[in-house]
Amino acid sequence: MTDREILGPWLRRFFVEYIVTERNLAQNTRSSYRDTFSLFLPYVSQNLHKPVERLAVTDLTSSLVLKFLGYLETDRHCSVRTRNQRLAAIRAFARYVGSRDPVLVEWCGHIRAIASKKAMPPAIGWLSRTEMDAMLAVPDRRTSQGRREYALLLFLYNTGARVSEAVQLRVRDLNLARARGGHDLATLLGKGGKVRQCPLWPETEQILTAEIHGRAADAAVFVSRLGEQFTRFGVYRLIERCALQVPQLAKRAITPHVIRHTTACHLVQAGVDINTIRAWLGHVSISTTNIYAEIDMTMKANAIALCEVGTPMGRRSWKGDKDLMAFLKSL
Template sequence: MEKQRGCSVSTRNQRLAAIHALARFIGERSPEHITWLTLVRSIPFKKISKPSMTYLDKREMDALLNAPNRNTPQGLRDHALLLFLYNSGARASEAANLTIADLDLGSPSSVILLGKGGKVRRCPLWPHTAGKLAALVVGRRADEPVFLNRQKQPITRFGICAVVKRSAQTASQKLPILSTKRISTHTIRHTTAVHLLRSGVDINTIRAWLGHVSLDTTHIYAEIDLEMKAKALAQCEVPASASDTIDNWSNNPEFMAFLKSL
């Protein structure tokens, strides 16, 4: 057999996970091999550096929302779609599958989203979002999709991604910094989470809002926000005076004795 060339870290980890699962399966049925199988299962996964998460600040998000030309039917739909994605934090597939019956445009307004694994969640809608959606679906049947393409057919998640990409290109003409960011439907989803966190919404509520199964998935937003707070704090840090240097307290016998006693 030809020697296999190097594979990516993610592929390696996927194969190792399969080997771990096989070792566990054998161990449950062949106790005499448990020592050897334990060694197999102790082989660690290779660490992968996580890519940085892209999200938009308020000014950038506003520029994206204002990008569509609302003097045209397509622009009105694009604006309503972007506003809905930002308001709800919905995935592209969730927005594509949304029907008019899923909307409750009363007061207060809300939407029912069908997420991964058939998990259903309800998200509140701003009055502004509800108004734009109401204008978009007026006179249509409850079983129709909320968002349609130019052929009056249900928009696909690929079509939604194209709307976001097109709007980002338009917005970057007025706000050039947007051209340095890779903006997608998931970028808007990340933006929703970060903005909710900064508004004081607790992390568990954000987990339910986004439809995450585990709180561990949502915790990344808390880490991002803490990192930004630390950077902001560093900018306003009071510089140490000469009397506050390390040499000053490291030469203090009483203080050093206290540290050693900890």
């Protein structure tokens, strides 16, 4: 078996040269691709009774890929969206190989012909203003830990930031210039390296000013009780713990993304332009933002009230309009 047939060198070039140097894909995308092949290769090795380092590119047959996708759903209990995400990584690798080696174009075609499974979009969960206020009231602001937790919750609600954007926030990313006649802004690094700025409420500015006092410019804004940068898992745990202490939320799955949805829905209710909300949340397409305009029942009720059909007026024969007949005869 030649080097052109062995899977290992192809995978190394795919990860090191293609997705990093040529495509410059986001770190989360790279991690997703890595996790896909970390699951896929041992599965192939076990099914073919062949060591991973001896696998050939053509060992990754379309039938074996389909079996792997079924294994993800049945044995690992992954969702359809996760299944499609894993398939996207495998298809990207096949496209890369097929574009570099004409001999493997046919193999590439078989892999890329595997269709994604239709998945129903998940329901959008969000909190009412009363529920969000109850969440914000949970941290004990008399303690330093409670103030840190409150600052993080308030920031997520204010900006609608993704959890990765919040934990990566640095002191230098905050522009707290209201006292100098400017605007309080947070600079967020979003998906694909896109940068956006979000305005901060006066209360958020006051809380963050006290929180970052005396810290270096490159220090993390949100830190745990140990003084270390908050992790994604830590933020999830914090929100989960706060939600459990709110009776009306105890049986609901509340995540950082639910707070992001909450921010968007409250902006829609406040009458903010949908394109402004798109820029606020860092969406590439406005069609992604439009879902928030569709799920607000208050706006739907108002729209129905405007279109409500009233009692129909009695119809009158045109012949009964003497003035109209006189007008027509005078022409």
